[in-house]
Amino acid sequence: MSVNIPRGTQDILPGTVEKWQHIEKIATDICRNYQYKEIRTPIFEHTELFQRNVGDTTDIVQKEMYTFTDRGDRSLTLRPEGTAAVVRSFVENKMFGDPNQPVKLYYNGPMFRYERPQSGRYRQFVQFGVEAIGSEDPAIDAEVLALVMDIYQTAGLQKIELVINSLGDTDSRTAHREALVNHFQPRIGEFCTDCQSRLEKNPLRILDCKKDRDHELMKSAPSILDFLNDYSRTYFEKVQSYLTALEIEFTVDPTLVRGLDYYNHTAFEIMSNAEGFGAITTLCGGGRYNGLVSQMGGPDVPGIGFAFSMERFLAAIEAEGIEWQEENRLDCFVASLGEEAKDYTVKLVHDLRKAGIKAERDYQNRKMKAQFKAADRLKARFVAILGEDELKENKINVKDMETGEQQEVALAELTETLLKKVEAK
Template sequence: MNYKAPRGTVDVLPTESGKWLKLERILRTIADNYNVKEMRTPIFEHTELFNRAVGDTTDVVTKEMYSFNDKKGRSITLRPEGTAGIARAYVENKMYAWPEKLTKVYYMGPMFRYERPQSGRQRQFHQFGVEMLGVESPYVDVECMLMALTVVKALDIKDVTLHINSLGDDASREAYRTALKDHFRPHLHELCEDCNDRFEKNPLRILDCKVDHEHPSMASAPKTIDYLSEGAKAHFDKVCQLLDELDVDYVIDTNLVRGLDYYSHTVFELISEDPKLGAGSTVGGGGRYNGLVEEVGGPATPGVGFAFGMERLMLAMDDDMTDDAGIDAYIMPLGDEAKDYAMQLITVLRAHGFCCDMDFVGRGLKGQFKSSDRFHAQYALIIGEDEVKNEIVQVRDNETKEQEAVKVEELIAYLDHKMGV
């Protein structure tokens, strides 16, 4: 039998992992700059968490989750997104009692959704996400958007526009829910089965329908922004004011509702026209979710966050944005005695912080020089019988092609000097 990776999963090969490492390093650096700390939650959770937190009317819960029963019959789900697990951990670990009221965390890792695989969208995919919990403020909403925009800028992703909208508070959502039902009721017989199911449970989800998105009733549907309460409108107006004062370009997109049930107030997406992603593609997005922590058993706690699909970011990144800077030295032994000596030498070099490799095959100089070039080695260290006998190493600078003999006891200091350590 020929074994293959399951559909919707991909192998990251050594030739590609450098780009992943570069992306991860950039994201972690940005998080440090915003004083956002890493948080790691389990890859699987109890299924009920996602039913409650994400919403049992969403496509994620009803169609896309990888769920199974464990050996004791408990329903377990591979996480389809990161926010619900963060909220659960926030409550379970009583992080709401920490002395600093605003808790800012990020996560990075694999997620799982059963959907049709396509470029930049797999069944096992990776997300970088940020959650800011504990403070309800338009300033925190804008802090979140600025961090998301910083990611886009750092990766040099072109032609990205910030789209924002407001879903309002509970009162706003109730008024909007009533207006949506009044609007769609005459058209239910023309809409798909999912839309009819969502009509009673959560009519807002009708606007996310992939089947009927071209139906005329979608374009003429009421807009959330027209049903905001006084408090919700003031919150959204302040968000817009702050963005204006910071000279951040944005578009108020009244069709933006996001795909998960826990959102309230500000929602946003970063939409790119980069042809590598496809015109109008969403790079990342998020919004405010003031009721989520309470929904999973905690105290009333406001929150706001965003997430990027890392495969999407990889597609948008320049192909030359890799982390393959090469190695410091490639050790080239000639003969068995030299190979024994090389093994000792490479161990000492690594202990002093040098990135090294050596020939383990026993090839001639020509083959070893080819490996040195492939590894982008800064120096080639050549060891033959004479070098072992005289306790020296021939050090060749692969850029200048200059070569000189260096005593073994002076090699560390020599390389440190040459490399400016």
């Protein structure tokens, strides 16, 4: 029987997983610096959570969710995105009662969408996201944008572009919605079936259609910026002024529409302009969702957040040719010659590890030359060589693999010697 990995998934193997760990550490360290705390929610939730709150007109709900019925005849769904689950937890655990507001959270974990696999896009993928819930200050919008730009730039990305738009408040969106219906309705038969169904339910989603994006009506569609009321316009201008003060470059794109129904006011995406990155350039997306908490039964408090795909992040790093210095080099490989010496190294390596030294030994009964080759493959800084004669004399030889210098030290002093040598490197 041949069992292969499911389509749209991937194995992240040693040698690659270290790259994931590197950017995960960058992201989590920066989040903590901005006072965001980690939250972990279930991988599956009640289906209704996503149907009601992500939006039944979205591609995610209509086409992409992995939904199943459990033994209790309950409909459950593998989470396709992170915001709805985080807001559900915020409400259910009454985090709105925390005296420290806004509540600032980050998450990192697998999401699931049944979509066509392509470069950097999988059916099981990992999203890193941030949610700031409880403030309507445009400064928190700017902070969230600064945070994600900080993550990308700290990782070394340079060919990225921040694009922002305002979707306005409820009144602004209502006026814009009416204008969109009047604009598209006379020729809606020329559009795909999805767009035809969206006309009455959520015409804003027509602007996000990939099939009909080149239709002439798309280019002449009414801009949301022309329908912003005074409050929405002032809010958006304030966000822009804060970004300018933070020296964060951005472009305003009136056609930017996020694919989830809960967004209002600030919406944004970050694109990669790296050569060879691919036709789909979006790295990160997010925005403000001021009605989502109350929609889930909580108080009427606003929120804003973003999410990015770790796979897309790594693809952008590769497209820009960014390389990192390996951080997990082996400190010492312990090579042995003779049965007694080999047995002794079991505890010796254990003691080195307990002292904080990254140590390894041979488990294949290889000859000395082969053990040195293994040390080279592991990029060991030092090789400690123990033979039968050295063991009888309670001594061991330590070779610097970079300089070739070799030093004989007492076995009892090996740990202290290596600690000094590793620190000096």
